[in-house]
Amino acid sequence: MYRYDQYDQALVDARVDEFRDQVKRRLAHEITEDQFKPLRLMNGLYLQLHAYMLRVAIPYGTLSGTQMRILGGIARKYDRGYGHFTTRQNIQYNWIKLEQAPDLLAELAAVEMHAIQTSGNCIRNISSDQFAGSAADEVADPRPYAELLRQWSSFHPEFSFLPRKFKIAVTASDHDRAAVKLHDIGLQLHRNAAGELGFRVFVGGGMGRTPFIAPVIREFIPVSQYLSYCEAILRVYNRYGRRDNIYKARIKILVHEIGAEEFTRQVEAEWALLEPLALDAPTAEYERIKAQFAPPAYDAAAPDSIDRSDPDFAVWVDHNVAAHKVPGYAIATISLKPVGGIPGDASAEQMELIADLAAKYSFDEIRVTHSQNLVLADVRKDQLHALWSALAAADLATPNLDLVTDIIACPGLDYCALANARSIPVAQSIAVRFANLDRQHDIGELKIKISGCINACGHHHAGHIGILGVDRKGEESYQLSLGGSGAEDTSLAKILGPGFSEEGVVDAVEKVIEAYRALRLNPQERFLDAYRRVGAEPFKEAVYG
Amino acid sequence: MIRLLTANDTLTGDVIWWSGKGWSLNLADAVALGAEGDALLAEVVAAENVNDPNIIEAEAGSPPRPRTMRERIRGFGPTVRADLARAAAPHPDQTKAA
Numbered sequence: 320m321y322r323y324d325q326y327d328q329a330l331v332d333a334r335v336d337e338f339r340d341q342v343k344r345r346l347a348h349e350i351t352e353d354q355f356k357p358l359r360l361m362n363g364l365y366l367q368l369h370a371y372m373l374r375v376a377i378p379y380g381t382l383s384g385t386q387m388r389i390l391g392g393i394a395r396k397y398d399r400g401y402g403h404f405t406t407r408q409n410i411q412y413n414w415i416k417l418e419q420a421p422d423l424l425a426e427l428a429a430v431e432m433h434a435i436q437t438s439g440n441c442i443r444n445i446s447s448d449q450f451a452g453s454a455a456d457e458v459a460d461p462r463p464y465a466e467l468l469r470q471w472s473s474f475h476p477e478f479s480f481l482p483r484k485f486k487i488a489v490t491a492s493d494h495d496r497a498a499v500k501l502h503d504i505g506l507q508l509h510r511n512a513a514g515e516l517g518f519r520v521f522v523g524g525g526m527g528r529t530p531f532i533a534p535v536i537r538e539f540i541p542v543s544q545y546l547s548y549c550e551a552i553l554r555v556y557n558r559y560g561r562r563d564n565i566y567k568a569r570i571k572i573l574v575h576e577i578g579a580e581e582f583t584r585q586v587e588a589e590w591a592l593l594e595p596l597a598l599d600a601p602t603a604e605y606e607r608i609k610a611q612f613a614p615p616a617y618d619a620a621a622p623d624s625i626d627r628s629d630p631d632f633a634v635w636v637d638h639n640v641a642a643h644k645v646p647g648y649a650i651a652t653i654s655l656k657p658v659g660g661i662p663g664d665a666s667a668e669q670m671e672l673i674a675d676l677a678a679k680y681s682f683d684e685i686r687v688t689h690s691q692n693l694v695l696a697d698v699r700k701d702q703l704h705a706l707w708s709a710l711a712a713a714d715l716a717t718p719n720l721d722l723v724t725d726i727i728a729c730p731g732l733d734y735c736a737l738a739n740a741r742s743i744p745v746a747q748s749i750a751v752r753f754a755n756l757d758r759q760h761d762i763g764e765l766k767i768k769i770s771g772c773i774n775a776c777g778h779h780h781a782g783h784i785g786i787l788g789v790d791r792k793g794e795e796s797y798q799l800s801l802g803g804s805g806a807e808d809t810s811l812a813k814i815l816g817p818g819f820s821e822e823g824v825v826d827a828v829e830k831v832i833e834a835y836r837a838l839r840l841n842p843q844e845r846f847l848d849a850y851r852r853v854g855a856e857p858f859k860e861a862v863y864g
Numbered sequence: 865m866i867r868l869l870t871a872n873d874t875l876t877g878d879v880i881w882w883s884g885k886g887w888s889l890n891l892a893d894a895v896a897l898g899a900e901g902d903a904l905l906a907e908v909v910a911a912e913n914v915n916d917p918n919i920i921e922a923e924a925g926s927p928p929r930p931r932t933m934r935e936r937i938r939g940f941g942p943t944v945r946a947d948l949a950r951a952a953a954p955h956p957d958q959t960k961a962a
């Protein structure tokens with residue numbers, strides 16, 4: 320994985336010193352809260368319901384074992400023993416004290432991590448496919464390009480005060496595990512007819528209060544030119560984005576208002592001016608970064624079969640293990656969704672254990688997924704059983720990837736100052752209702768996604784079943800939507816009907832699922848496909864009678 | 865309904881309640897504000913010694929029971945982690961799983 324050079328390290332260290340000074344001045348009342356708030360937000364420090372919340376960036380969701388061990392240690396030392404992995408492949412701590420934040424950031428900086436650009440109207444952490452570099456279906460490793468985007472976007476002076484936040488996702492497979500069409504810019508690596516590598520460029524996707532699926536604005540931009548092309552996109556957005564209205568300030572609104580064609584024309588015109596300036600990284604720099612993502616030392620003699628004689632292990636393999644591009648290896652997903660647990664939460668001890676297991680079984684590397692799970696991407700098939708046993712002992716081997724209990728939930732009203740309703744208890748109640756594994760496996764792939772307010776941090780628009788918490792005359796209420804997807808077949812879920820109480824929404828989900836089981840063509844027809852085939856009516860009938 | 869003054873401590877971020885003499889970490893110490901409430905809030909806002917000061921409504925009691933779920937969660941802690949409960953009193957909204 321990428322290691323900081325002296326420039327990266329100097330930037331991050333300088334930022335810690337600067338923030339330490341700012342905190343000191345705030346605590347000495349030399350600056351007011353109004354002056355201080357934007358400074359702390361630039362360092363990922365929010366004030367939430369119970370305390371300060373710190374959001375730490377995990378570039379394209381990739382962590383070393385050492386970094387994960389430090390994240391666990393921080394949870395114990397500065398927080399209350401746990402952290403929350405988010406849909407943006409980051410980690411959030413919920414109980415941070417301002418006076419301790421500079422020391423915490425210094426510990427992060429020592430392992431090449433920070434919280435810069437995890438808030439504010441700038442280019443946020445770049446997200447990517449959690450299987451990057453290992454996926455059997457990718458055309459090339461997207462991480463070097465994501466890393467270059469990280470370097471380009473870090474402290475980019477022109478793009479530090481955009482009209483609104485800006486999120487970029489990069490992937491390299493036809494099977495989209497990074498929801499690229501729901502980002503401000505989505506980049507999909509592919510090969511053109513001549514076999515050259517380049518990106519398909521999606522612009523103007525997003526969730527929040529006005530969800531949009533990003534249109535393609537360019538089918539192919541060579542990898543040697545994608546940075547200047549992104550620069551052109553950002554410039555057009557920076558100039559014409561709706562700074563007058565926060566609800567219309569995202570690039571998706573600009574693209575929608577002027578139309579994809581006109582937006583594309585403007586980007587191309589801007590790019591024509593930029594391209595001759597040689598803003599793109601020189602080949603040597605690409606090569607330097609690419610070399611840092613060289614494949615680990617795979618053992619060519621690793622046996623390419625899995626001993627499935629342990630039935631519980633075999634179930635986990637069937638659900639949580641994916642194909643690797645190297646024979647003898649596999650990709651293992653660690654579920655952070657034990658039935659009844661809090662989606663995405665991991666204790667300090669779990670983080671430390673996963674760090675140890677990564678060192679032992681997966682070349683010391685871990686990935687965070689946008690569905691709030693963790694991945695060991697390079698595990699020998701003959702070591703999967705040992706890995707599984709160690710995970711199972713720590714409640715980390717729930718075989719439920721992409722099943723009904725693998726629920727995405729934002730922090731919701733239990734933590735978040737913007738929430739209308741709680742998300743976590745709804746996720747827990749649904750998981751408990753469907754705890755039976757045979758029932759889950761019978762239902763098959765079903766992605767439930769829950770947000771506690773219209774900001775859609777829990778991706779409810781992209782849920783096969785989406786649940787949105789709303790405030791109904793001071794009471795928590797939940798809206799049910801069906802038919803969304805964040806994968807290559809991206810679609811936006813549609814509201815089914817009037818909302819429910821917490822208990823009511825769990826019953827409604829069960830009715831929807833039972834209706835699906837009754838009407839599916841065969842057990843292989845997924846919920847999403849059945850919904851697309853028959854439409855909302857049978858589900859409305861089942862829920863509202 | 866009574867009215868309570870609440871905020872977050874700048875140093876720690878903790879939820880705090882106006883006890884009449886100063887700030888308390890315990891909702892049970894919160895005093896019902898009288899007519900002086902709004903002037904007190906204006907003073908606290910101007911001083912900028914605490915974050916996000918606000919007046920909220922609650923049912924009288926020991927501890928008082930804030931009217932909205934949001935304020936009860938601030939007062940008692942997340943409903944999903946019994947081990948992180950804030951005040952001495954049991955959480956009125958704790959989930960079974962917690």
Ligand code: HEM
Pocket residue numbers: 365367372404405406407411483486525526527528569728729730734735736737774775776777778
């Ligand atoms: C708790 C503090 C948080 C705050 C204050 C916050 C705030 C927001 C806001 C205001 C938006 C809407 C932006 C817009 O539509 O322009 C948003 C969107 C989003 N947030 Fe959060 N969020 C928080 C936590 C999280 C967490 C925990 C996650 C991951 C689980 C997350 C991931 C996202 C995603 C994926 C979106 C939607 C994608 C987009 O359109 O940008 N956020 N957030």
Ligand code: SF4
Pocket residue numbers: 729730731732735736737738739770771772773774775776777
């Ligand atoms: S969706 Fe709303 S409630 Fe959930 S984390 Fe985002 S802002 Fe908070």
